[in-house]
Amino acid sequence: MKHIIVFIEAKDSQSLKRTSHEALTAAQSIAGGASITAFAVNGSEQALQSAGNYGVQSVVLAQHELLGSYSSTATAEALAQYARSIDADIVIVSGNATGKEIAPRLSVKLKAGLLPDCIALSGDTTSIAATRPVYAGKAHITVHSASGKAIIALRPNVFTAKQIGSDAATITAFSPNLEASHARVQVISTMKNEGTLDVAEADIIVSGGRGMKGPEHFPLVEQLASTLGAAVGASRAVVDAGWRPHGEQVGQTGKTVSPSLYIACGISGAVQHLAGMSSSKCILAINKDKDAPIFKVADYGIIGDVFEVLPKLDASLKAMLHG
Amino acid sequence: MNILVCISQVPDTTTKIQVSGDGQTIDKSGVKFILNPYDEFAIEEGLKLREQFGGAVTALTVGSETSKEILRTALAMGVDKACIVKTDAQLDSYNVAENIAGFAKNISPDLIIFGRQSIDFDSSSMAPMVAEMLDMPSISVVSSWKIEGNGIQAERDIEGGKEILSTTLPCVISAQKGLNDPRYPKLPDIMKAKSKPIEEIEPCHGNHLVSLSSMALPSSKRVGMIVGDSDADITSIVTALHEQAKVI
Numbered sequence: 001m002k003h004i005i006v007f008i009e010a011k012d013s014q015s016l017k018r019t020s021h022e023a024l025t026a027a028q029s030i031a032g033g034a035s036i037t038a039f040a041v042n043g044s045e046q047a048l049q050s051a052g053n054y055g056v057q058s059v060v061l062a063q064h065e066l067l068g069s070y071s072s073t074a075t076a077e078a079l080a081q082y083a084r085s086i087d088a089d090i091v092i093v094s095g096n097a098t099g100k101e102i103a104p105r106l107s108v109k110l111k112a113g114l115l116p117d118c119i120a121l122s123g124d125t126t127s128i129a130a131t132r133p134v135y136a137g138k139a140h141i142t143v144h145s146a147s148g149k150a151i152i153a154l155r156p157n158v159f160t161a162k163q164i165g166s167d168a169a170t171i172t173a174f175s176p177n178l179e180a181s182h183a184r185v186q187v188i189s190t191m192k193n194e195g196t197l198d199v200a201e202a203d204i205i206v207s208g209g210r211g212m213k214g215p216e217h218f219p220l221v222e223q224l225a226s227t228l229g230a231a232v233g234a235s236r237a238v239v240d241a242g243w244r245p246h247g248e249q250v251g252q253t254g255k256t257v258s259p260s261l262y263i264a265c266g267i268s269g270a271v272q273h274l275a276g277m278s279s280s281k282c283i284l285a286i287n288k289d290k291d292a293p294i295f296k297v298a299d300y301g302i303i304g305d306v307f308e309v310l311p312k313l314d315a316s317l318k319a320m321l322h323g
Numbered sequence: 324m325n326i327l328v329c330i331s332q333v334p335d336t337t338t339k340i341q342v343s344g345d346g347q348t349i350d351k352s353g354v355k356f357i358l359n360p361y362d363e364f365a366i367e368e369g370l371k372l373r374e375q376f377g378g379a380v381t382a383l384t385v386g387s388e389t390s391k392e393i394l395r396t397a398l399a400m401g402v403d404k405a406c407i408v409k410t411d412a413q414l415d416s417y418n419v420a421e422n423i424a425g426f427a428k429n430i431s432p433d434l435i436i437f438g439r440q441s442i443d444f445d446s447s448s449m450a451p452m453v454a455e456m457l458d459m460p461s462i463s464v465v466s467s468w469k470i471e472g473n474g475i476q477a478e479r480d481i482e483g484g485k486e487i488l489s490t491t492l493p494c495v496i497s498a499q500k501g502l503n504d505p506r507y508p509k510l511p512d513i514m515k516a517k518s519k520p521i522e523e524i525e526p527c528h529g530n531h532l533v534s535l536s537s538m539a540l541p542s543s544k545r546v547g548m549i550v551g552d553s554d555a556d557i558t559s560i561v562t563a564l565h566e567q568a569k570v571i
Contacts, residue, residue, distance in 0.1 A: 072451075072461075073460055073461075076455075096481075096482055097463075097464065097479070097480070097481035097482055097486070098481075100447045100448070100451075100463060101451050101461070101463050102451075103448065103451075104416075104420075104448035104449075104450075104451035104452040104455065105451050105452070105454070105455040107417065107448070107452065107532065108417070108420070108452055108455040108456055109455065111530070111532065112532065113415075113417075113532035113533040113534075114416065114417070114446070114448055114452075114532065114533065115533065116446040116447070116448055117445060117446060117447075129536060133445070133541070134443060134444050134445060134538070135334060135340045135349065135442075135443055136336055136442060136445075137541065138339075138340035138540070138541075139340050139342060139349065139538050139539065139540055139541065140538070140539055140540075140541050141535055141536075141537065141538045141539075142535075142536045142537045142538075142539075143533050143534065143535050143536060144533070144534055144536055145532060145533055145534075146531050146532055146533060146534045147532045156482075181458075184460040184490055184491055184494075185460035185461065185462060185488055185489070185490040185494070186488060186489055186490070187486050187487070187488050188476070188487045188488060188489050189486075189487045190481070190484055190485070190486050190487070191484050191485045191486075191487070192483055192484040193483055193484050193485075198482060198483040198484070200482040200483065201482050201483050204570070204571075228571065246500075246501060247480075252336060252442055253360065253361075253500045260570045261564065261568070261570040261571065270337075271336050271337055272336050275336075275442075278541075281570065282564070282568045282570045283545070284560065284564065290549075295549055296543075297543070297545060298545060298547070298549070299545045299546040299547065299548065299568060300546065300548050300549070300550075300560050300563060300564065300568075301547075301548070301549035301550065302549075302550055302551070302552055302556065302557065302560060303549060303550070303551055303552065304551060304552025305552070308552060309552050309557065312552075312554060312557050313557055313560075313561070316554075316557050316558055316561045317561055317571065320561050320562075320565060320571075321571070
């Protein structure tokens with residue numbers, strides 16, 4: 001029988017990260033008759049049991065004093081040891097900041113082909129193929145592991161998570177054989193960006209570009225974001241001009257996002273920007289230039305002046321959502 | 324401090340990409356190639372550390388003859404030595420990492436610096452992969468850091484915030500935009516760089532763990548409903564977002 005391991009992370013004491021839900025659902029989609037085991041290095045009982053809601057009944061929790069504070073190297077080693085112990089064929093991780101550090105290490109440790117930044121999976125556990133954007137999304141490649149074993153990292157927010165069960169998963173302890181040298185890099189602390197919703201985690205993003213003409217006009221963008229419960233994003237031009245903080249930048253030198261809805265306000269759609277948002281599920285563009293490249297990737301477009309359109313759009317959305 | 328900076332040559336972001344007849348690679352004709360933008364931060368960081376701690380900076384790339392261009396840029400910026408693992412073959416990231424790790428073993432660097440990702444294949448996997456092969460710690464997407472003795476404290480961007488990490492030398496890091504302001508090479512240095520030696524290293528064509536099946540232009544499945552800015556137009560968009568796209 002084939003074996004799939006899904007690396008999961010807790011969001012808080014009750015639940016898993018959404019990216020973990022996506023990974024669990026993706027595992028189901030390729031499983032066929034394969035077994036699926038979720039693997040964690042931390043998380044409360046309640047959070048880990050919730051993997052059952054996504055159809056995975058077995059969770060393995062690695063326990064070791066060196067896993068006390070998060071270490072990417074110790075986590076990768078523990079996961080590799082578990083993967084060897086069950087002769088796993090596929091390991092699925094989210095391609096978030098954590099996954100991007102452990103997936104390449106797993107590939108080397110297990111001599112398994114690394115399939116990073118996946119936006120689509122096809123085939124099954126015997127011949128898995130992964131598609132991902134390259135050249136800033138200007139082309140897609142489909143790759144498969146030549147070694148039979150694969151490490152798959154999923155681009156966050158692209159795969160839709162599906163709740164398919166309500167039974168709590170069973171948690172089994174696993175004791176990896178770790179030494180101090182495995183934990184030479186450790187997280188000392190994490191800081192949350194206060195107050196604002198991060199574009200990398202938001203389901204809806206309202207972004208402003210040079211067409212907003214100055215930082216003093218961004219309240220129009222913020223207002224629309226507030227109506228939709230969305231995060232505020234920005235193009236490189238406005239971040240470079242100092243109108244908005246770097247944390248909001250969407251694009252090749254900023255963040256890659258795939259929200260359900262991306263609203264581009266006064267953004268022409270330079271390649272660098274498209275690279276960061278073209279995998280959004282739905283794109284609405286507002287621009288006064290009908291030939292702006294952003295309209296080529298948009299599902300919906302409004303050709304008009306952002307200063308007139310944004311207040312009208314906000315009022316219309318409010319009427320629809322609250323009316 | 325002995326510093327190795329690993330860089331790559333990529334198509335300019337504004338270049339139009341076309342898939343060549345083999346359905347596996349891009350058509351390189353007419354494509355302008357540049358130094359990967361994130362690698363500028365990696366080179367600059369190496370040079371700054373040399374200024375602070377002394378030592379030498381070696382720039383390494385894996386690529387064909389044309390990739391020497393970016394090594395000339397690195398030399399013009401001020402690296403001490405430039406080396407190329409020269410190959411025309413398409414290597415997978417594992418094989419590239421093997422070549423880099425093999426080179427690194429020979430020069431035993433205290434620090435290996437990469438750009439956060441190369442903007443062609445965008446996999447962000449090279450730094451941890453090379454680190455794993457060399458049994459070194461690594462920190463990806465470093466936005467600021469300090470080195471004291473053997474100890475390193477680094478800050479990196481994660482979803483919704485930042486992470487502070489500690490590790491020790493020797494180690495591998497990948498540089499995020501904002502880590503520094505890369506210097507522009509001066510014209511005399513650009514001229515001098517043209518005649519500096521570039522050491523060529525034989526590639527090891529070892530293990531391929533990944534095979535490429537196909538490359539294609541993305542298919543557009545966008546709705547493409549573009550309207551004007553009248554009240555009725557805006558209402559129609561809001562309705563479509565709600566009823567057709569079901570995203571609000």
